[in-house]
Amino acid sequence: MQIIDGKKVSAQVKEQVANETKELIKKGIIPGLAVILVGDDPASRVYVNNKKKACELVGFHSVEYALPASTTQEELLALVEELNNRADINGILCQLPLPKGLDDNAVIEAISPLKDVDAFHKQNVGRIMIGDYDFLPCTPAGIMEMLHAYDISVDGKKCVVIGRSNIVGKPMAMLLLHENGTVTICHSHTTNLSEITSEADILVAAIGKAKFVTADMVKDGAVVIDVGMNRDEKGKLCGDVDFENVKDKCSFITPVPGGVGPMTIAILMKNTLKAAKMQNNVL
Numbered sequence: 173m174q175i176i177d178g179k180k181v182s183a184q185v186k187e188q189v190a191n192e193t194k195e196l197i198k199k200g201i202i203p204g205l206a207v208i209l210v211g212d213d214p215a216s217r218v219y220v221n222n223k224k225k226a227c228e229l230v231g232f233h234s235v236e237y238a239l240p241a242s243t244t245q246e247e248l249l250a251l252v253e254e255l256n257n258r259a260d261i262n263g264i265l266c267q268l269p270l271p272k273g274l275d276d277n278a279v280i281e282a283i284s285p286l287k288d289v290d291a292f293h294k295q296n297v298g299r300i301m302i303g304d305y306d307f308l309p310c311t312p313a314g315i316m317e318m319l320h321a322y323d324i325s326v327d328g329k330k331c332v333v334i335g336r337s338n339i340v341g342k343p344m345a346m347l348l349l350h351e352n353g354t355v356t357i358c359h360s361h362t363t364n365l366s367e368i369t370s371e372a373d374i375l376v377a378a379i380g381k382a383k384f385v386t387a388d389m390v391k392d393g394a395v396v397i398d399v400g401m402n403r404d405e406k407g408k409l410c411g412d413v414d415f416e417n418v419k420d421k422c423s424f425i426t427p428v429p430g431g432v433g434p435m436t437i438a439i440l441m442k443n444t445l446k447a448a449k450m451q452n453n454v455l
């Protein structure tokens with residue numbers, strides 16, 4: 173069994189981004205990311221801080237907008253519009269989910285598709301579907317990057333994705349399909365879940381339930397990718413996979429923390445760099 177080291181792969185991606193950023197800065201272009209955080213959800217605050225730190229590391233300019241939960245839809249959309257029009261901002265990210273009363277989808281659709289570094293805008297989602305895209309969503313793209321880094325081929329493999337969210341499950345399935353995997357998507361209405369998962373050569377868990385995937389659900393020698401970020405009964409960060417009992421059955425497995433999480437941020441940096449290049453015609 174080999175542990176897929178997301179910290180190591182993400183550091184390599186960020187180093188590449190930092191090197192390319194240095195070259196861009198020589199041309200007078202500093203990639204800029206705006207991060208909008210509404211309300212005071214502690215998990216969202218941690219994610220935003222990590223994104224800011226990554227921006228500093230790779231040499232981007234980043235601006236944070238920490239807005240109160242009482243922010244109105246109109247105020248939020250006005251901010252997005254202002255950022256769409258700012259030349260020093262190449263990427264815009266609004267930390268989701270938004271507090272009650274605010275519409276996630278309206279905000280996603282208001283972000284210019286050219287600055288949509290999360291790749292959540294329907295224009296970008298549609299382009300991913302047909303395989304002609306500028307940006308890929310950070311978490312699924314980060315997973316593909318990890319598979320490549322460990323020379324894990326998807327071609328012809330049985331891939332099972334548990335979860336069908338727009339930000340993880342669905343695009344994950346699409347990226348595996350683009351690389352010629354035979355893909356099954358499972359969700360809360362799936363019957364005989366463990367029968368399906370135990371056939372998977374590559375199993376991706378994106379459910380949001382601590383230690384949901386148990387050893388009996390995993391095929392011997394499978395590659396197991398754990399997207400989950402949960403707290404266990406002791407309040408410790410854990411994934412959707414029962415890591416301790418599953419790991420010995422796998423050929424490869426991602427840990428939580430230190431697996432998918434760091435990759436998500438690294439791809440955000442990669443997307444922002446690409447946005448800066450595209451907006452300045454440096455491709």
Ligand code: NAP
Nearest residue numbers: 311335336337340359360378379380399400401432433436
């Ligand atoms: P989500 O929108 O809540 O989606 C969860 C999916 O799991 C849904 O499709 C749901 O099915 C399915 N599901 C729930 N219970 C199930 C069950 N008993 N059997 C089979 N499927 C079941 O969550 P998400 O945004 O995709 O995130 C999933 C997890 O990944 C969360 O823990 C989140 O914190 C984490 N995450 C991590 C990163 C990272 O960078 N590491 C990034 C994003 C998300 P239905 O559609 O039928 O309801």
